[in-house]
Amino acid sequence: MFAKILGTTLAATVFATAIGGTAMADTTANAAPTTTAAAADHASARAIDALRDVLNKMVAEDKLSAKQRDAVIDAARRADWDGYSVERLGDILSILVRHDVIGPRQRDAIVDAVRHSDRNVFRLAVVLDTLTDKGVLSRDQRDAIVDALHRADWDGFSIERLGDILGGLVQKGVISAAQRDAILDGMRR
Numbered sequence: 001m002f003a004k005i006l007g008t009t010l011a012a013t014v015f016a017t018a019i020g021g022t023a024m025a026d027t028t029a030n031a032a033p034t035t036t037a038a039a040a041d042h043a044s045a046r047a048i049d050a051l052r053d054v055l056n057k058m059v060a061e062d063k064l065s066a067k068q069r070d071a072v073i074d075a076a077r078r079a080d081w082d083g084y085s086v087e088r089l090g091d092i093l094s095i096l097v098r099h100d101v102i103g104p105r106q107r108d109a110i111v112d113a114v115r116h117s118d119r120n121v122f123r124l125a126v127v128l129d130t131l132t133d134k135g136v137l138s139r140d141q142r143d144a145i146v147d148a149l150h151r152a153d154w155d156g157f158s159i160e161r162l163g164d165i166l167g168g169l170v171q172k173g174v175i176s177a178a179q180r181d182a183i184l185d186g187m188r189r
Contacts, residue, residue, distance in 0.1 A: 046156050047083025050119045051076055055110070063109055064102070071101045072110065083121040083156070084146045086114055087129050120187065121156035127186030136182055137175070144174045145183075159187050 052073055058064040064072075072093065079092045093107040102110075115126050128145065131137045137145075145166070152165045166180040 044077070044080050044082045047081055047121060048073060048077055050083060050117065050121060050156070051081075051089075051114065053119075054113045054117055054122075058109065058113060064106060068102050068106065071096060082146070082150070084125050084149065085129060086111060086122070086125045089114060089125075119156065120159065120162075123187055124156075124162070124183075127183055130186065131179070131182055137179060141175050141179070145169065148174075159184065162187065 052069075055064060055069040055072055059066055059069050075092050075096055076089065079088075081089055081092060090107070090111045093102065093110060096102045097104050097107050114122050117123070128137065128142050132139060132142045148165055148169055149162075152161075154162060154165060163180070163184055166175065166183060169175045170177050170180050
């Protein structure tokens with residue numbers, strides 16, 4: 001008798017847990033975006049605004065038409081470009097070159113203008129791309145840095161706060177102190 005009661009109770013507990021787990025899964029699937037996703041969206045919005053400033057200057061200098069500027073902004077927005085990789089921007093723009101929206105020289109001019117922009121978010125992109133190309137940072141480390149910047153919702157302005165975020169990655173063993181210093185040196189130039 002005791003075994004029958006225990007078995008029934010155990011079966012009911014397992015059943016309730018299974019139903020509760022399914023309900024929990026359904027509610028988390030429809031949950032609001034995570035903080036990291038919201039921060040990434042915020043970073044993308046800042047990058048698009050900064051890109052728009054660079055492109056507006058090119059339109060004013062007759063290096064780009066307003067229609068081309070809008071196409072570049074739209075392509076960067078659709079690709080969720082966050083501003084942390086000039087190399088990725090070049091890849092996005094290459095699609096526009098293939099579709100004859102902009103010319104190859106215009107693509108190179110846009111990438112060059114972003115590389116030489118005084119915006120810290122773009123300067124960091126150049127530093128990260130350069131250090132990755134030189135083998136100072138691995139691609140995984142670069143991605144971890146970008147992820148940490150998204151999670152911290154770095155505003156793209158404060159180099160001191162960037163140093164703090166990178167310091168956290170040093171403490172976790174993601175990057176070395178020398179790599180952190182190389183990034184900050186590149187930002188201060």
